[in-house]
Amino acid sequence: MAPSLWDGTLSIDDFNASAKALMTKWREIDVEDSLPDWTWKPCCTMGVASQVEGFLALEGVFHTGAGSQTEDNNNLSDERTVEHDTWVQSSSDSVHVYDFHIAYSFSYKVPLLYFQGHQAGGQLLTIDEIKKDLPAHSLNVLSESKWTFITREEHPHLSRPWFTLHPCGTSDWMKLLLGKSGEKDLCLQYLSTWLSVVGQAVGLKIPLKLHCNS
Amino acid sequence: MAAKAEGRPRPLKVEAITSCVEVGFGDALRRLKLDVLGTDDSPIPITGYYTPCTHAKVSGLFRLCPESLVPSSVNSFGSRNNCPVMGTLINTNNMRGFQNLDMAHLLREEAKKILHDIMSGKIEGDPSLLLRFLVISFADLKNWKIYYNVAFPSIVFNSRMTLLSLHSASQVLSQEEATSLSKSLKEWRSSNETTVLPFFLVDISSNSSATIRQLKDLKDCQDSNQKLLFGFYDHGCHQDYPGWALRNYITFLNLRWKIEKVRFFCYREKRGGLDLQKSLIGESLFSAPNGWDDPDYVPEAIGWEGEKPGDERKEKKLKEINLESMNPASQDEEKQLMHLKLMGWRHFPVDLDKLSRVRCLLLGAGTLGCEVARLLMTWGVRKLAVVDGGCVAMPDLVKQSLYIDKDCGVPRAAAIVPRLKERCPAVEVEGIQMEIPMPGNPISSNKIASVLDDCKRLQTLVASSDVVFLLTDTWESRWLPTLLCANENKIAITAALGYDSYLVMRHGAGPGTRSGAMDNMISHIQNLCMEDALGRERLGCCFCSDTASIVNSVSSGILHPQCTTTLPGLTSIASGKAVELFARILHHQDGIHAPGDIAGMDTEHQLGLLPHQMLGSLPKCVLSTVIGNSSSSCTACSNAVLSEYRRGGLDFIVQVINHPSYLKDLTGISNLVKSDLKLPASFPSYPVKPGKLSSVRCLLLGAGTLGCDVARILMDYGVRKLTVVDSGRVVVSNLARQSLYTSDDRDIPKATAILKHLEERCPSVEAKGVEMEIPMPGHPVSSSEADGVLEDCKRLQELVATHDAVFLLTDTRESRWLPTLLCANENKIAITAALGYDSYLAMRHGAGPGTNSEGSNVVAATDKLSARDVLGRQRLGCYFCNDVIAPVDSVSNRTLDQQCTVTRPGLASIASGHAADLFTRMLNHQDGIHAPGDIAGMNTERPLGLLPHQIRGSLSQYNLLTLLGYSSSNCTACSNAVLSEYRSRGLDFVMQVINEPTYLEDLTGLTNLMKLADYSQVEWVDELDDDELAEI
Incomplete structure (x- = not known):
């Protein structure tokens, strides 16, 4: 397939290869300390892990709200005299935990970003709560671009509803971004390039290096 | 950094662990409880996931995820940031159980386990045991919430x-x-x-x-x-x-x-x-x-999450997970099926998978068709095809339970589809409008083609279905489907109504082919066995005992007169039984080949008996089970007919249609003498006086499963003045069972929603709805609530006084107490319908007591209550007369399947039919409320037949008992002791009963009775529980 004729989609095999490339690259480059690594989760049918199908997961991305425990340790340094044993509360009340999954969409032949956030205690965040966590530029992206809108859909492998960025248009702008690369790069670079775009919309801090050719 | 830590020693202070209980864990727990644990609330081992801190500013969280509930023997989940840790989950059956848990004690027990593991050396092998944790929870399956607390036990060091x-x-x-x-x-x-x-x-x-x-x-x-x-x-x-x-x-x-x-x-x-x-x-x-290190030492322990240092032992804040964030569509479907899963908790596991896959073909979408279709959905059937040739007509609306005024003139096959979907969006319904070709009804040559088409369509439909219901209103329209089912070896269930009696039966399996036969067409046609494929004798079809054959019954009136005149309650009863039969066959290991059972037999099958035919009669109050084997001269399923069909195909069918005597000649029955018919062919004139019924004012307490059915059947009988009392709102899980409501009614109070549905079936009905809770004894109220409850009591007093008959259709025993008392006091007709898991009760309460002094003033009336009614007859009992304990709060302590009493689908229809029928019989009895109770088997000259006091039936045993019980002098609701107290003290008395659980027992002498008689009460109570009343 000549790059010029490429329609911006990728096959499941390309997706899997690209996913491996992304995991490796992510480990090599200097991402923010608190970001975990991407891991590959094979999807299970009847308890047997699939060889082919699976999804990428970046789980446990913490978002610390303004005025969180980072600065004020007042409550902790408060030496209270108590009769029994003493311990301090873990003050993770204002912490939100996000999980990001990248799965392959067979109908659009593009990767699909699923995400959800929950409070430290486990209760899921609503879309309004999530929007409050997003940096201003993400909100801009969401409100200005036509292709990025958040919907809530059933996670293809977990059968619970997750938030997702709608994949329509993905192939078009991917074609613009990668249309000039050689075929080999194309499949390996796909996810890194794609992620550096969609990551912005959901407040994921993607290092610039991820997109750059190494 | 950490500068403070230098210098002087200080007590060790540590940072507590925060648990992160994922929604997925909650959902997994919900499923585990519903599908596996049932009523079992013993502690179960679970796994939690611990992690070192990975973030500069956020402490690591202790995760509970769906994998946490996977038994550790098969759980391989675990990774560097998910170190598996053993824990214990105590999931209680209800909120009260959760609140009653001794949290401090449980924590000490866990801490003791840790000490024990330390001393025994187990820790060296599995160090994560030092992090052992405890979760207590209550999974509120009905409201999709999990309430929980987590503890990380540690010993107090002081x-x-x-x-x-x-x-x-x-x-x-x-x-x-x-x-x-x-x-x-x-x-x-x-x-x-x-x-x-x-x-x-x-x-x-x-x-x-x-x-x-x-x-x-x-x-x-x-x-x-x-x-x-x-x-x-x-x-x-x-x-x-x-x-x-x-x-x-x-x-x-x-x-x-x-x-x-x-x-x-x-x-x-x-x-x-x-x-x-x-x-x-x-x-x-x-x-x-x-x-x-003493093995018996029970340490003081701390570690409940949310405990603040220094103020432990205080009330813990309850944490909750809301599971409603799940996919709404699948959630609705699960809510609708929950009652079936709950059956598995105590009774028998319903094969939901099988039910959802089975394809049911319903022939006829009239009175029976509507009820059967709806009840099949209640059983979890999701694939339906409905065949009908007619259109919805105005007079049908009160009989055919699904249709509403807007459907008039629309083909039933089309109208029924949205009516089913609005009750259960997950159901797949196909409506096919066509007449079923009938034998002996010659067709003109220009119509031949279309009739042939219909035959072919029916062939295809039967072939692609698993179960066929024969619900048409003529005998001859059942012939072709019967033949096709026998040929294809499909389960066929017939329900047929007479005027006051019904027949429900399953057809036997088709014939097997003789063993050793070649697998070619000829042997397929000629080598039909007398036995079925399992080598058993074939059970009969609905034509096997009917030697009269099927020559145009519309004119000869075999089963029905021209237009279906049947007692209104009969449809509900027959449909309920037909669907019950269906569920039994489906769960029987031999399916269609299962031999027929007879009532009274012992069975080891969890579901109970599986009869072949059931015949019931309302006026005689009987239900009999019959077995009839396939007849060799049957016009529909005999080998002679089947081989002819296999040979001739549609040509044979056309011949049967065109030549009325063809079938008789083929099977040889034309030589036989016409035998008696199973169903009575006598049609008494409709004895119920419509005028009397249309003016009677009925008060329905409860607008749930029973309330909906009773209201509908009463309208069909001609009742036009209805008042419905209910405190609840329509929720998704109601839709499958409560026949009147649709998805549009969600969150609307039932007392409001039901009015619209009654009116769209019968414009002339005068229906009122009252939204209120019926005050219940033994449910103490706070002083702030007292005024409201008092107000409710007054309202109920007034409602009972202004109505002629009261139907008690609520879902708890205790909510029936005040209405029973008021009815006895006012001498009003009271009818109770109540459901157990597979048994039901329909009864009329006896008349109130008469007074001894004649024509006296009110004061005299208060103290001189007679032991007999005003006609001087012994009073019949009320719902509470057999009870030895007063009604108190029966709900809070129970498991979910008891709280929303699980009953078999169809049971409510049957009970409602009997209750409404009992009512009309009583109304037409010359003595009305004072009529003595009849017992089945008695002779009566009254046109309507027997008027029993109580009807009790059991689905699994196939019996129907008529019982007679007199009013007890210790009754907590209708005895003179209670009534005179009520007459003298009025609502003060009622409020005392509400607030003091033991007051009623003291007053009626039950307390003394129980002290004197040292009986084994446990068995008694259990028996009562069995009749405990269903979700309304």
């Missing part, structure tokens, strides 16, 4: 554990040591075997090289030249405090290894490796008091 020093690891370790440690830890963390072990030993030799070892390898680092650190994964991120895990670690080190002064190392991570800045090294001093 400040005896001292922290001597605490520093960042970077300050303590030399450069070389740090590099070596970092490298060793990286290896430790990258090995699948060691990375999940949260406690370890750090052995730093004199040449600054660090080795990480498992706890069990302590002996390898006893060299005195070495520095030994006790390392553990620290979830916390604070520089001033180590994490919670250190507490039990130090206890272990002291008790097991007798180390008082511990050098510990808090391992914290950054980007998958050691974070030297954040990790801490400190020293603590602790000596366990004497006695902790």
Whole structure:
């Protein structure tokens, strides 16, 4: 397939290869300390892990709200005299935990970003709560671009509803971004390039290096 | 950093662990409870996932996820940041059970387990046991919520554990040591075997090289030249405090290894490796008091999450998970099926999978068709095809339960589809409009083609279905489907109505082919056996005992007169039984080949008996089960007919249609004498006086399953003045069972929603709705609620006084008490319908007591209640007369399947039919409420037949009992003791009963009775429970 004729989609095999490339690259480059690594989760049918199908997961991305425990340790340094044993509360009340999954969409032949956030205690965040966590530029992206809108859909492998960025248009702008690369790069670079775009919309801090050719 | 920690020793203070209970865990628990645990509330082992701190500013969370509930024997989930930890889950059956848990005691028991593991040496093998945790929860399946608390038990030290020093690891370790440690830890963390072990030993030799070892390898680092650190994964991120895990670690080190002064190392991570800045090294001093190593020692413990330091033992804040965030569509479907799953808790496991896959073909979408279709959905059937040739007509609306005024003129096959979908969106319904070709109804040559088409369509439909219901209103339209089912060996169920009697039967299996026969067409046609494919004698079809054959019954009136005149309650009863029969066949191992059972037989099958035919009669109050084998001269399923059909195909069918005598000649029955018909062919004139019924004012207490059905059937009888009382709102799970409501009614009060549905079926009905809770005895109310409850009592008083008949259709025993009392006091007709799991009760309460002094004033009337009614007859009993305990709060302590009493679908229809029928019989009896109770088998000359006092039936036993019980002088609702107290004190008395659970028993002498008679009460109560009343 000549790059010029490429329609911006990728096959499941390309997706899997690209996913491996992304995991490796992510480990090599200097991402923010608190970001975990991407891991590959094979999807299970009847308890047997699939060889082919699976999804990428970046789980446990913490978002610390303004005025969180980072600065004020007042409550902790408060030496209270108590009769029994003493311990301090873990003050993770204002912490939100996000999980990001990248799965392959067979109908659009593009990767699909699923995400959800929950409070430290486990209760899921609503879309309004999530929007409050997003940096201003993400909100801009969401409100200005036509292709990025958040919907809530059933996670293809977990059968619970997750938030997702709608994949329509993905192939078009991917074609613009990668249309000039050689075929080999194309499949390996796909996810890194794609992620550096969609990551912005959901407040994921993607290092610039991820997109750059190494 | 950590500057404060230097200098003076201080009591050790640690950072508590925060649990992160994922929604997925809640959902997995919900499913486990519903599908597996049932009523079992014993503790179960679960797995939690612990992690060292990985973030600069956020402490690690202790995760509970869906994998947590997978038994540890098959659970392989676990990774470097998910170290599996053993825990215990106690999931209670109800909120009260949850609140009654002794949290302090449970925590001590867990702490004791930890002590035990320390002393027995188990910790060395599995160090994560030091982190043992406890979860208590209540999974509120009905409201999709999980309430829970989590504890990380630790023993109380009373400040005896001292922290001597605490520093960042970077300050303590030399450069070389740090590099070596970092490298060793990286290896430790990258090995699948060691990375999940949260406690370890750090052995730093004199040449600054660090080795990480498992706890069990302590002996390898006893060299005195070495520095030994006790390392553990620290979830916390604070520089001033180590994490919670250190507490039990130090206890272990002291008790097991007798180390008082511990050098510990808090391992914290950054980007998958050691974070030297954040990790801490400190020293603590602790000596366990004497006695902790005693195996019977029960330690004081702390560790409930949310407890604040210093104010433990206070009320804990309840945490909750809301599961409603799940996919709404699948959630609705699950809510609709929940009652079937609950059956599995105590009775028998419903094969939901099979039910959802089975394809049902319904022939006829009239009175029976509507009810059967709806009840099949209640059973979880999701694939329906409905065949009907007619259109909805105005007079049908009160009879055909699904249609409403808007449907008039629309073909039934089209109208029924949206009516079913609006009750259950998940159902797949196909409506096929066509007449079923009938034998002996000659067709003109120009119509031949279309009739042939119909035959072919029916062939295809039967072939693609698993079960066929024959619900048409003529005999001859059942012939072709019967033949096709016998040919294809499909389950066929017939329901047929007479005027006041019904027949429900399943057809036998088709014939097998003779063994050894070639697999060619000829043997397929000619070698039909007398037996079915299992070699058993074939049961009959609905034509087998009917030697009259089927020549145009519309004119000869075999089963029905021209237009279906049947007693209104009959449809509900027959449909309920037909669907019950269906569910039984489907769950029977032999399916269609199952032999017929007879009532009274013993059966080992969980579902109870599986009869062949059921015949019931309302006026005689009987239900009989009959077995009839396939007849060799049957016009529909005999081998003669079947081989002819296989040979001739549609040509044969056309011949049968065109030549009325063809079938008779073929089977040889034209020589036989016409035998008696099974169903009575007598049609008494409709004896119910419509005028009387249309003016009678009925009060329905409860607008649930029973309320909907009773209201509908009463309208069909001609009742036009209805008042419905209910306090609830329509929820999704109601839609399948409560026949009148649709998805549009969600969250609308039932008392409002039902009015619209009654009016759209019968414009002339005068229906009123009252939204209120019926005050219940033994449910103490606070002073702020008292006014409202008093108001409700007054309203109910007034409602009973202004109506002629009261139907008690609520779902708890106790809510029937006040209405029963009021009816006895006012001498009003009261009818109770109540459901157990597979038994039902329909009864009329006896008349109120008469007075001894004649024509006296009110005061005299109060004290001189007679033991007999005003006609001087012995009073019949009320719903409470047999009870030896007063009604009190029966709900809070129960498991979910008892709270929303699980009943078999169809039972409510049957009970409603009997209740409404009982009512009309009573109304037409000359003595009305004073009529004595009849018993089945008695002779009566009244046109309507017997008027029993109570009808009790059991689905699994196929019996129908008529019982007679007189009013008890100890009755808590209708005895003179209670009534005179009510007459003299009015609502003060009622309020006292509501607030004092034992007051009624004292008043009626039940308390004394129970003290005197030393009976084994347990059995009694159980029996009563069985009749405990259903979700309305």
